Every structure is written in C-alpha cells, then in structure tokens.
Amino acid sequence: MKDWKAWRKRERERIIAERLAIASAHNQRWSTAISSLLQQGFPNLRKKKIGLYWPFRGEYDPRPAAHDFMAAGAVLALPEVVGKNKPMHFREWWPDAPMCLGAYDIPVPHETRCIQPDVLIVPMVGFDQKGYRLGYGSGYYDRTLATFSVCPMTIGVAFEMQRLENVHPQLHDIAMHYVITEMGIFQAGRELLQQIPAELCAKNNAVV
Structure with missing residues (x-):
C-alpha cells in the first residue's frame, strides 16, 4: 500500500470513535474476560517486571490484573514519554505511588526508579492477523522495544472489534508475541495468529 499513513490515520480515528461508543457494561465485561485470560494463561507474570499502561480513550484497563500479579511478587512499571522521537522510560508503579501528569495528560509515576520490563502489556488501537499493532501513530513502543538489550515478551491487549x-x-x-481479546489468547508465529487454550499458554509460561 502506497499511502499507508493516510489509511492508518483513517482506521485509527474510526476504531477509537467506535471504542469510545462502546457501552460501559460491554467494556467492563470484555475487560474482565481479558484480565481472567491474562491471569490464567501467564502465571509466570507473578515473578516478572511488568510494563503496563494507564488506560486511555476507552482502552482495556490492565491495572486490576496487574494488582493481582503484584500481590504475588511482580514489579510493575508505567511508561513515561521523555521527548518526541525518543524511547520511553518505564518507571516503577504501585497503587499508592506518587503520580504526575505526563504527555497527553496521562498519569505517570513521579521520579520513581526506572526499570527494564521482562514483559510488556501493550495497548493497541488495532491489530492484524499476524500480530502487528496499530498504535496512536507516534511510534513510541516500536522505538522503545528496539533499544532493549533483551526483547521482553509482548502481550498486546484489545477488544475483538479492533481486529483488522x-x-x-x-x-x-x-x-x-501474544494478543489477548475477550475471545481468547492468540499466539503469533510465522503465519497468522493462532488461538491457543489458556491451559496450554499457562504450560508454556509456567513459573520457573
């Protein structure tokens, strides 16, 4: 596609508008399903450094699931935009952490320590059949991932209505590496996303 930027802009605007129009009951039900699949399919997250995000514009809220992982021993972190065209920092976060408003008026931890996550729970405006994500267009996640010495496991989270x-x-x-929607866990590979049972995913991501 020659004009992929214009296409992405149109799709981004369409999906965000549709996501914001979702009834709160549907959003809550779908979010509960995603949180349950995260907990069932990824027991190893209990012992990891997890990069998550503060929900924005109708996104799935990963914080309830993250609280449970933290209670079991995980360390949590939220992204901080430090400059245009620069990789993000991930700052340690816990429910009572000091916060301030960052880029786009999204809350970020205030001067807590920076950590490099083992796992990233990644927000998506959209995603395709091979596990590629449509983001907000600034490239922060791709730019940040490219700087990590060891690539973390990436779990994209979205609702089925965001599938492209x-x-x-x-x-x-x-x-x-994985995509989770309210309909299940999908693993990326050489071909298309493949849905896998939560039990098999848990076996592949057991606590070591």
Whole structure:
C-alpha cells in the first residue's frame, strides 16, 4: 500500500470513535474476560517486571490484573514519554505511588526508579492477523522495544472489534508475541495468529 499513513490515520480515528461508543457494561465485561485470560494463561507474570499502561480513550484497563500479579511478587512499571522521537522510560508503579501528569495528560509515576520490563502489556488501537499493532501513530513502543538489550515478551491487549485484516506493517513495526481479546489468547508465529487454550499458554509460561 502506497499511502499507508493516510489509511492508518483513517482506521485509527474510526476504531477509537467506535471504542469510545462502546457501552460501559460491554467494556467492563470484555475487560474482565481479558484480565481472567491474562491471569490464567501467564502465571509466570507473578515473578516478572511488568510494563503496563494507564488506560486511555476507552482502552482495556490492565491495572486490576496487574494488582493481582503484584500481590504475588511482580514489579510493575508505567511508561513515561521523555521527548518526541525518543524511547520511553518505564518507571516503577504501585497503587499508592506518587503520580504526575505526563504527555497527553496521562498519569505517570513521579521520579520513581526506572526499570527494564521482562514483559510488556501493550495497548493497541488495532491489530492484524499476524500480530502487528496499530498504535496512536507516534511510534513510541516500536522505538522503545528496539533499544532493549533483551526483547521482553509482548502481550498486546484489545477488544475483538479492533481486529483488522492487515495493518500494512513497515520495517520498523514489531509484532506482538501474544494478543489477548475477550475471545481468547492468540499466539503469533510465522503465519497468522493462532488461538491457543489458556491451559496450554499457562504450560508454556509456567513459573520457573
């Protein structure tokens, strides 16, 4: 596709508008299903450093599931935008952590320590059949992932209504290892996303 930027802009605007229009009861039900799948399919997160995000514009809220992982021993962190075209920092976060408003007026931890996550729970405006994500267009996640010495496991989270056939990935785009929607856990591979049972996912991601 020649004009992929314009296409992405149109799809981004459409999906965000549709997501914001979702009834709160539907959003809550779908979010509960995603949280349950995260907990069932990824027991190893209880012992990991997890990068999550503060929900924005109708996104799935990962904080309830993250609280449970933290109670079992995980360390949590939220992203901080430190400059245009720069990789993000991940700052340690806990429910009572000091907060301030960051870029786009999204809350970020105030001067807590920076950590490099083992796992990233990644927000998605959209995603395609190969696990590539449509983000907000600034490239922060792809830019940040490219700087990590060891690539963390990436778990993209979204609702099924955000699924696309093809986001027309470019060379800088990085596919997710897993995608979770309210309908299940999907693993990326050489071909299309493959749905896998939570029990099998848990076996592959057991606590070591």
